[in-house]
Amino acid sequence: EDQVTQSPEALRLQEGESSSLNCSYTVSGLRGLFWYRQDPGKGPEFLFTLYSAGEEKEKERLKATLTKKESFLHITAPKPEDSATYLCAVLGEYGNKLVFGAGTILRVKS
């Protein structure tokens, strides 16, 4: 069964303090690893898709990387508006469902 574990559960940063979120996964035949951002009371907002080990994607202060066992979401010089829950999900070889981790709650203080 496909599984996703995210760490840490919560992270508090000062504005400008860079850090990384971790997503460890086990999946039968990875067809894609997806990062989402979720604000309170809203649905997940798509950020990145990574398809194979070694791939990297960047968007503003965020950079996602992928190995065969885990993905990292690096946040460079975060701002308070980056505060949200970040979700990682995998799409395995069989079926069409995303399997999500429980998320990392990020708080950035000014």
Next chain:
Amino acid sequence: DTGVSQDPRHKITKRGQNVTFRCDPISEHNRLYWYRQTLGQGPEFLTYFQNEAQLEKSRLLSDRFSAERPKGSFSTLEIQRTEQGDSAMYLCASSSSGARGNQPQHFGDGTRLSIL
């Protein structure tokens, strides 16, 4: 570019009542998904449609749950005889197919269901 739209945003009902939610996907997307999310957890898959065909259902989808997607456009999710444990956020997502069926799923803002 309109995103995925869900209605209602909030639903409060008494235990034992039936409820129905609606999802309007992104217009060019042929795939539609329903997920359920409880506090502190990631979304859990419920069911998947390709056009009007329901191709996958989770074991979470008990016989009190039914989903339809008539004509491959909007979708409805109905819960009969609601129970306390049904309280959650119900999320709808849509995507295009792509060569490997791995295009990103785009989510609506969900319907929050509260059972009294």
